Structures are given as structure tokens and as C-alpha cells.
Amino acid sequence: MKVSADLAAFMTRLGHSFEKPEILVRALTHSSLGSPTRPDNQRLEFLGDRVLGLSMAEALFRADRAASEGQLAPRFNALVRKETCAAVAREIDLGAVLKLGRSEMMSGGRRKEALLGDAMEAVIAAVYLDAGFEVAKALVLRLWGKRIDTVEQDARDPKTALQEWAQARGMAPPRYETLGRDGPDHAPKFRIAVQLDSGDSEEAVAGSKRQAEQAAAKALLARLEQG
The missing domain is CATH 1.10.1520.10 (Ribonuclease III domain)
Structure with a gap:
């Protein structure tokens, strides 16, 4: 052809x-x-x-x-x-x-x-x-x-790693909340927050809820492991 x-x-x-x-x-x-x-x-x-x-x-x-x-x-x-x-x-x-x-x-x-x-x-x-x-x-x-x-x-899956971090310290699993959704249908942007019982939290924005949750968990885990 x-x-x-x-x-x-x-x-x-x-x-x-x-x-x-x-x-x-x-x-x-x-x-x-x-x-x-x-x-x-x-x-x-x-x-x-x-x-x-x-x-x-x-x-x-x-x-x-x-x-x-x-x-x-x-x-x-x-x-x-x-x-x-x-x-x-x-x-x-x-x-x-x-x-x-x-x-x-x-x-x-x-x-x-x-x-x-x-x-x-x-x-x-x-x-x-x-x-x-x-x-x-x-x-x-x-x-x-x-x-x-x-x-x-x-x-290492950030959500799994964060949950293991919390459980090792006697905390409940992390909680994820959708704070907002922007952009057109073909290119949405989701803002997700993750929070622990300790009050520690982070937010992230990505093109899908899953990606935003992963990014928020990764950011929070990185901060917790540094401190």
C-alpha cells in the first residue's frame, strides 16, 4: 500500500x-x-x-x-x-x-x-x-x-506507601477529597487533597482523579519522610 x-x-x-x-x-x-x-x-x-x-x-x-x-x-x-x-x-x-x-x-x-x-x-x-x-x-x-x-x-505506589506509613503509626488510612474540577471535558484538571489523622495534608492537580491522588500522596509522603 x-x-x-x-x-x-x-x-x-x-x-x-x-x-x-x-x-x-x-x-x-x-x-x-x-x-x-x-x-x-x-x-x-x-x-x-x-x-x-x-x-x-x-x-x-x-x-x-x-x-x-x-x-x-x-x-x-x-x-x-x-x-x-x-x-x-x-x-x-x-x-x-x-x-x-x-x-x-x-x-x-x-x-x-x-x-x-x-x-x-x-x-x-x-x-x-x-x-x-x-x-x-x-x-x-x-x-x-x-x-x-x-x-x-x-x-513504589505512593498511595500504598502512604497507607503503610500511616498504619505503622497506628493511624487510620489516608482520606482523599476532591476539591475541584476545572477545564474542558477533553482535558479536565482535578484538585485532590489527602489528609492523615495527624492533620498533615497535601494537595495536587492532575488530569485524572487517580493521578491527582497519587501525586498528593507522593508529596505528603516525601514531606513526612524528610521531617
Whole structure:
């Protein structure tokens, strides 16, 4: 098939030239545009999640041969979670070539974290089907780059860590409260506060409640551990 200039530029950013570019087109087609004659990327997303998972599990297993399963699991989760996939997608401007239905396009779908994360997994599957596992794994390791080396810093879930900190001191679990929501529907901003029985609290703003809760917990935990 003839490859458009936009698609060719994306292949360059991705670092893989497709022998079968139609697979990449499918990987970039969201369900809002899918049809019986235009398959969407949901099946590829399913496959790409597994290719990504095996690539990361192997990389972590080989990188630290002394690590226990309990140490490897949170590192793995930090590397394959949707937020990380979306961050990688933004770095290669995947959103610019996403094929979306009108409603998703009008609501800012090219910037949505879930859509970007899903599409990144689908693109990984497309590379796997086009060139095999070793090529797909090499691409994943290159795109994830330093995240693999620094994953220990991101592996500890802030909400879990804060709850463990509170419980170790006989406190009730942290309480989270939504203080406000601003911005348009396609790019909302949530302000969340977290508070402990001791009265210690922090606030954070992010594009989803989960991210804001994580950020608030991280900020409070960092302050508590310093003091």
C-alpha cells in the first residue's frame, strides 16, 4: 500500500519501517472509526500488552538477578502501566497519526491518556506481527530507555506507601477529597487533597482523579519522610 507522508514520518519517529504498513494503519485506528471494512486496534492492543509484558519481564529478570519476585513485580507494573505507555506515545507524537471518529476527535482524543496508551500497545503488536518478537522487544527497550534503569524510583505506589506509613503509626488510612474540577471535558484538571489523622495534608492537580491522588500522596509522603 502507498504510505502517506504523515505515516512515513511516524515510522521514522518510531524507528521501524513496516514491510506491511497496513498493520500499522490498523494499530492506529480507534474503535470510534472502526467498521466491518475498517478493523480497529482493539485486538492488536490485547496482543501488544502481552508483547510489552514479556519484553519488560525479561529485561527486569536479566537486569537484577538477585531481585525477588516481590521486588520485580512493582517495577514491572510501573513500566507497563497505561500512564507509562501514554508517556512513550507522546514522545513519538503518536497522537498526530491516530485515526479517530469525529466525536473522539472533537473531544480531544489525540491527547487522551487511555487512547494513547492503548494505541501504543497496538503499535507494539503491529511491529511484532510485521517483524517478529526480537525486533519488537528491541523497539520496546529503546523507546522505554532510561525508564528501565530508573524504574526503582517509580515502582513504589505512593498511595500504598502512604497507607503503610500511616498504619505503622497506628493511624487510620489516608482520606482523599476532591476539591475541584476545572477545564474542558477533553482535558479536565482535578484538585485532590489527602489528609492523615495527624492533620498533615497535601494537595495536587492532575488530569485524572487517580493521578491527582497519587501525586498528593507522593508529596505528603516525601514531606513526612524528610521531617
